[in-house]
Amino acid sequence: MKDRRKVRAGLAAAAALCAVAAAPGTSLADGAAGARAYETHGTRISGSGGDAGAPSLAVGRTYVDSVGPGEKRYYGVTLDTKSAAYVSAVAAPRPGAEVTSYRDGVKVTLESPDGGICGTASPKIETSGVAYPLADYASRQINSGPASCHQAGRYVVTVERQDGSPDPDRWPVELRLMVEPPVKGGATGAAPEGSSSSPSPEAPDGTALPRPGGRGFTDAPTLGTGVWSDQITPGETHFYRVPVDWGQRLSAVAELSADGKDQSTRLLDRALALHAYNPARGLAKRGTPAAQDGESPRTQVATAPVAYGNRYANTGSTVRAMSFSGGYFLAVTLNPPQVAPHLNSPVPVVLRVRVAGDARGGPTYDKDPVKAGFGLTAADRRAAKRHPLAAEGDRMGRSGSGADSKDALRVVGYAGIGTGTVLVLGLGAWTLTARRQASARQRYGPPPAW
Structure with a gap:
């Protein structure tokens, strides 16, 4: 699967280079110039x-x-x-x-x-x-x-x-x-379940569908298991909402397109930050860089399974945050100091999302949890089942109901994004510029938590 992704990354890079060659007047980015700020609502x-x-x-x-x-x-x-x-x-x-x-x-x-x-x-x-x-x-x-x-x-x-x-x-x-809301009968006595340190589920493969991220938690679009594409300006953070049910865990990979044959993509391996938040906007997990030499620069995150008893865990906040079902959030940030020498204007980013595990029943609340902002609606569960173009036989992310794929999320593409989306400087120029400037400029690579 990694080989197939490398081939597609190389083809995407070639298409982007052709698009750049036809676009006059490109220039180096200036920090986070043109980046949209977080949009508050309330x-x-x-x-x-x-x-x-x-x-x-x-x-x-x-x-x-x-x-x-x-x-x-x-x-x-x-x-x-x-x-x-x-x-x-x-x-x-x-x-x-x-x-x-x-x-x-x-x-x-x-x-x-x-x-x-x-x-x-x-x-x-x-x-x-x-x-x-x-x-x-x-x-x-x-x-x-x-x-x-x-x-x-x-x-x-x-x-x-x-x-x-x-x-x-x-x-x-x-x-x-x-x-x-409180649980009927009082405390459930449920013990914490799972661990966020267990191996991450394999990232889904397939065709990326356009899905523009929101500028905050309030306008984050809902995604299910699948491969999605967006454009992010250096300095911006885009938000996405992912329904996760009881017993399920969320994993995601955010990646930049890059030529898989080039061995210096590590110079951009921390250009992306990825954070996962629970339905109450609590930090659930920070992403970590995951690319090897020759692979597309990418960052990944994987949570523990959702369980009511996790709130009593002594293993850390990353498990306690996975205490209720509902709409979880992914936030993707493009690192301006690291990307600015190579690119400006919106950069194509691919987000590979997987909701792994079978959904199961949770505790019985004495009031409707959905009205309180927790839990999932029927529409959420349909959206979370699977990407409409996922590979045949890929059933991870389906709920335990085994519903037919006709209930999969219907996604409408938006204008202006597609194959060959323009990179202001060719992806091949990333690494050339990085080599020339690596010794002359301060490296802005983040600590391991980035």
Whole structure:
């Protein structure tokens, strides 16, 4: 299968080179010039500077605020004694902003009425010079954590941005409170299942269908198992929603087209970042570079199977994040410092998605989880079954119902993307330019988490 992908990558590269030769006036990219920013959606709100007077966040609604360097914003949420709660924050520095790895970031905290820490998360920039949306949540679980976090009342949410950032701009922040209904009969006693460290399912093969990504969580298009194509400008992050049911796991590979015969594609092996998020916008897994010499530059991610008991896992947040079924998210970022010397304007990216494993029944909630933003609709399950052009016999990603392929997702292509999509500088010029500049410029390769 890898050999077939290399052949197709080489053909795609040749087609792109021909398209570039016919396109006059191309020039080198300038950082993240032309990249679209994260698009926030929601009700405008202004967090306070302390507990007193903090505005309230309503369940199921999305809010938009902003936060400056060293600033801490306060909000209030009202919780009962029975439901798990998740307060997410998406902080979105502009593409091309001057940011520093593992220093620039935000911290979201959920405190009980008595001041106890119920949950916290601190997403940070993973690569200097690469500004992208930072998302995660602070949660309250009923059957774990401090006793003070199990009471009903008004809780305090804070979003704090680190001080000393080289980027002086205020960052837009998207806030959302989601409350998961309690399970009938109380705690299920379910144990954690699976591990995110098990071998990744094989990436699907087949014809890539055009599917433009969204500019945020709100407008992310729904994808199922299959091969999809998009165009991403250096510095942009595109979002995609993937339905994942109980017992299933999500894996994905984001890759750039490259000539499989060229042995220096490793110079671009970290040009892409890939992150997976759960339905409550909690970080589920960071992608890792996966290309070998001579292969298309690509990054992959694979999660643990979805199980209710995962929320009680002691093995780390990557397993705890896989605690409910629903629409998971993939976020693909194109690294501007690494790509800019080689390309400008939109770059073709292929996304290979697989929802592996048979779906099964989950816990019985005492209220409709779909209305609360969890779980899957019938349309979600149809979309998740398989890519309409997947190879015959590829049944991974189907639900346990074994429904016929006529229920597969119908995808409508969009204008302007197809075979031979223009690369501003030929893909062959990537590696030539990289060789000439490797010793003269600082390498912006990210740490292993990128």
